[in-house]
Amino acid sequence: MDAHLSTDASVGERYAQAMRDLFPGPSNRSLTYDLAKYDRLKAASPNEKIKLRDCGGDFDVKKAATVEFWRMHLDRKRPLGISPVMDDGNCLWGCIDDDVYGSDRRSELLKLIALAKLPLVMCESKSGGSHLYLFLSEPASAGEVYKALTAFAAKLGLKEFDLFPSNPDGITSSQVNMPYLGEERWYIDQGGLTKTLGEFLDAAEKAKVSVRAMRTAARIANASQASDADNDAVAEPQNGTMGDAEQRLELWKARFADRAPVDLRYVHANKILAAAAYDLGRWVRDCGLSEFAAHDAMRQAWLTRKAEEGGDEATFDDIWKRQYAEGFAKGSPAKVSPGATLPYFERVQYERDDKGKKVYLIQIEGKIVQATTPELTDWKKFNDCCVEYLSKRITYIRSKEIWGKYIQRGLDIEEEIPQEYITSEAELFREQLESFLVDYYRAETREAILLGKPWEDEDHFRYVFRMMDLEKHLRSLSSRFVVESRTALGKRIRALDGDDTNLRIRGKVVNVFWVPSRHFQATPTIPPHTFEPDPL
Template identity: 30%
Template sequence: MNIATMPISHAAVMQALLGGASSHTGTYDHSAADKPTNGGKVEIRKTAKTVPIGPTIEFWRQHLDGERSLGVSPVRDDGTCIWGAIDHDDRQADLAAIFDAVERERLPLCVCRSKSGGAHLFLFMAAPVPAADIQRALRGALRRLDLPDDTEIFPKQVVAGCPQDKATTSTSWLNMPYFGGDETDRYCVKKSGMIMTTSEFIAWADKNAITASQLSNLFTAGPSTAAHATVQTSDFEPWFAIALERLENAENHKADDTLMGVARDVGRWASEIPVDIDNAEHRARQAWHRRDKSDADFDAQWLRNITAGMRLGQPPKSIKNGDAPRLTRLSEVPVTQVEWLWPGRFAIGKLSLLAGHPGLGKSQLTMLLAATVSKGGEWPFGEGFAQQGRTLVLSAEDDVSDTLKPRYLAAGGDAEMVDVLDAVKTRTGERGFDLSTDVDMLDRTLGQRDDYRLVIIDPISAYLGGKIDSNRNSDVRGVLAPVQKLAERHRVAVVCVSHLIKAGGREAIGSVTGSGAFVAAARLACIVTKEMVEVEGEDGKVEKAETGRRLLTVAKNNIGPDGADQSLAFRVVSQDIGNGIFAPAIEWDEQLSISADAAIGFREQSKLGRRPSAVDDAKAFLRRTLKGGRMLSAELDAAATNEGISTGTLKNAKKATGVISEKEAGSGGRWWCFLPGRQEELPV
């Protein structure tokens, strides 16, 4: 653009600089806008509206004269943009500091004050470029400026919308600067936060407009973004060819879901590398037509899922070439409540554990969980209602047709609301799913739908992969940590099923098979046991007898109350599901006051009247001393000596209590001791 060739009026120049969608603009009643309180945001929602007229010169004149505020959507009718913007919604933004950061990173961004006191960082192009290219570049700028990843970016979509398309236009326009001209509070700044006049802003935009190649460098150049380059442009085409093949050959009832997944993944790729969205759409549409499917069905899925994928980021194929720490200041983290799937037992966004000996009803319980979630049903004994949604099941021990599905139907579930991930398809056949290598695949599966609420992994040990030692804390933590992140990102409850060790005499949280990291990773751990009662035999001796009931107890709850008052008794009964087929089902009996430790018979001999031994005293010492977290082994040994506990007795007590010893990394690392689930200084 050359200012000398432009019309004289500021309105005409601003229309050319900040052109966008010709079909609509945004506006609001400036006089009726809610004023901010305590540094809050100027609220315009009550009067904001999208007008089915493009940003005319007259609209710009009214805007610059302070008569009518103007909002513009940057995506032009052909899907290109000549400007973009970062909307840093911090009402106490230091514009001078942001200007300095932009200068330091040598970014061609103009820093403007928003209507609420935040910052709009404008980018101007010398010629139109695809909207997706601007989005990628501005995401790269976010990283270089250390702004939050969820900061809003304009354009918000990659194709032009229309006034009737609320999905693409309702929040796609940005309030323009210089409302009121030089008397504005929406001004742009220069060095030291000094205010630019309208004329200075126009001159800056003309001088600093960049080319398409310069735009590409905006997000690929510079040391601060090198660590974020996770994929190469050359990786996209092989992946897309396989994705199109998958779309064309998907089973008929899975066609829509497959298209949704492909579109989202294309959007994920486009969030990090240049992708020809139009070409990808054309090829995907051709594959869709080869299925004899309609354009209307394609259009219903494609655009909105492209946009959703770009928001999610993280392309399906990642090449790790750099690591960098991510720091979050506590003052910037909002306080939120725990979101429960089953209040007090299983939570949304968390990893939970369900453990018990074989044959006690664990899989029946998981199918009851899935069935209740499928219909948003009520939990027993007035414990609330489930969030309705889908369940993803990974089951390595039970056959789907003769075990899982009958048990699910016996629990009253809707079979349309459960997906079973039973294998991974490869070019040469199939293989088992492996959490240590396939977590990205699980991420994509959950990302293809918005209604998953529950993931069941039964048993967790079957999905660790052949190279993972389930008794090694570091191995287990390395697998479970990404799963916990997926639970948070996709807002699902992940329930991992496990077994208990055969030998008794341990606390409930120390009785789970494998490394103590399983219990440590879980925010909640429930234990399934047989109900045992004391009876007096004919010889007068007290012994234990089964009642035929099962107990569901809470052994660990890091995000809510735990204790004996949360225990439930149930029976496994036979349920007729039709066609002469019977399946086991859960029948709730009553609420009980019994702890998880008591339910598994921990310290059983002491309860029968035997005098505590030296090992019993040492176990009590360990539970008391390590209750608050880990402790240096040397300090623990010294404290035990002061209690009169011998080295041999302490060693036996550690084994019986399940105390874990672990050495710090590096030469000269110290040894630490902790109880399973209590090593708060070693988070997963």
């Protein structure tokens, strides 16, 4: 039994106060319902979602969530729901309610959250889904929180979900059914284990981020989504989905229509057909693509092309039958450009640096590659970028002319990143440096610098850190600055009035960098709640 269920009134009171502080809401509104009636309805229809309005009671209470209300909630006597939008239109928390149920779903989400490095904490929901909480160390407008949660949900590929705040204008919001209703709706850690309320409060405190860090995470999520905003399917890392299969079919039709292909292997219609039949056979077997649709589309495209080159349907049938059978036997199609050694640009976005030059964010195989214009136009330099961001070389084209034609197709679909997600290069570096210095778990002592943590030297009013640890943090953000040399990063640090120096730590001389703490707003430190040990 968790300590919040203890019969000790003082222990329960402190937990109730801690939860009230963590989940502030409006001063004139909260939610509750008749729990006994809800339990009866749920027992009668265990597989149906029960509407709370059918449960009676004071559904919409014209009163804030008090400590007493929280105490009753934790004791499973009076359920509590709260809106994250406070009276001033700001929020200190937000929530994504994923309505897909099951432990396997939660395990999948936890992996995606960790992979994307999203500042979200998972709890069980009332209906059996998941509540993904965002906690802030400072107030943010409800509209900004809504925008960030929208980006996070898209990054996770969610299909059936609700957001709290529940609309972009931030004026009103529905209430969220709060966690820890007795022995229900507990926090789930990264390992998939349910944890006590005390552990949840600790996790929530550690997960708090500044508004700036929230914006950075949202911008990265927007820039690295595996599809545009209208496509809410979960992108699969290896095998394709039905949507990918239909897109693949369109790509092969385009190859037949291309009279001046970049890849010289696809000049002749029969070679295109052989590669297409093999590739589409794989997609038909494992991704639900219709064999009839694939056959009919390729037959029409081939006949149109062969009208110029000459050929009959018997030739088509012979090539299709052999190559399609081989592809169908293999299955498991990979999400790459059909039959090409050239990278497939899934999405091309750009922003401009301080000098007005474009910096490209190019999506390849679901990951983001950052490149400047000189790096993009030189296939050797672009390969270096791919090694940095994809951990592999992506192309071996030797011809500048062919590479030029190919990237032009990527430039034809380029789009500028919306202005609200663009920051100047100097400000972006300062922002990402700040997230390293104040949003990460900081060193308590100078010795902990050796563990990769930044340390605040309060005697000299500065933050101290190793360059290698900053570089690791930049890589975790897929930052454009990760490709810069240490000399270039050092210049950016010195532009912030910082410098490097040597410290003796445990008898070892360590080269470190430092920046004045006045340039950074530290995350407010909230005194931890102290709780008595669980008497059990």
